[in-house]
Amino acid sequence: MQRSLESIVYEDETVSLAKFAKALSHPTRLAILKHLENQSCCFTGDLVEVFPLAQSTISQHLKELKNAGLIQGELKPPKIKYCINKENWSLAQMLFKQFFD
Numbered sequence: 001m002q003r004s005l006e007s008i009v010y011e012d013e014t015v016s017l018a019k020f021a022k023a024l025s026h027p028t029r030l031a032i033l034k035h036l037e038n039q040s041c042c043f044t045g046d047l048v049e050v051f052p053l054a055q056s057t058i059s060q061h062l063k064e065l066k067n068a069g070l071i072q073g074e075l076k077p078p079k080i081k082y083c084i085n086k087e088n089w090s091l092a093q094m095l096f097k098q099f100f101d
Contacts, residue, residue: 013095013098016091016092016095017092017095017096017099019068019069020068020069020070020088020092020095020096021096022064022068023064023065023067023068023070024070024092026061026064028051028053028057028058028061029061029064029065031051032047032051032058032061032062032065032071033065033070033071033084035047035050036071036082036083036084037084040083040084041074041081041082041083042081042082042083043076043079043080043081043082044058044059044062044079044080044082045079047062047082062082066082068088069085069088070084070085070088070089070092071083071084071085072084072085
């Protein structure tokens with residue numbers, strides 16, 4: 001009997017790896033992470049100055065990275081300061097390394 005994909009129970013690490021992989025599946029998101037790695041933290045407006053994209057597009061990419069837990073935002077009214085979530089970034093690196101080894 002064939003099982004449907006929905007009935008398969010995945011390990012937590014597999015689910016986390018898939019979540020990180022999805023967030024990293026766009027070149028702009030990879031570039032944003034590289035930028036944040038070099039800058040430590042920045043505001044959305046800073047990224048709009050670096051990347052030739054509309055603020056709404058940058059915001060959508062930031063949302064995807066934040067939902068995956070790769071970045072975190074700190075409210076500094078009226079702006080949000082973004083930086084890499086170091087704990088989850090380390091976890092993502094470890095999971096990808098394990099996957100590819």
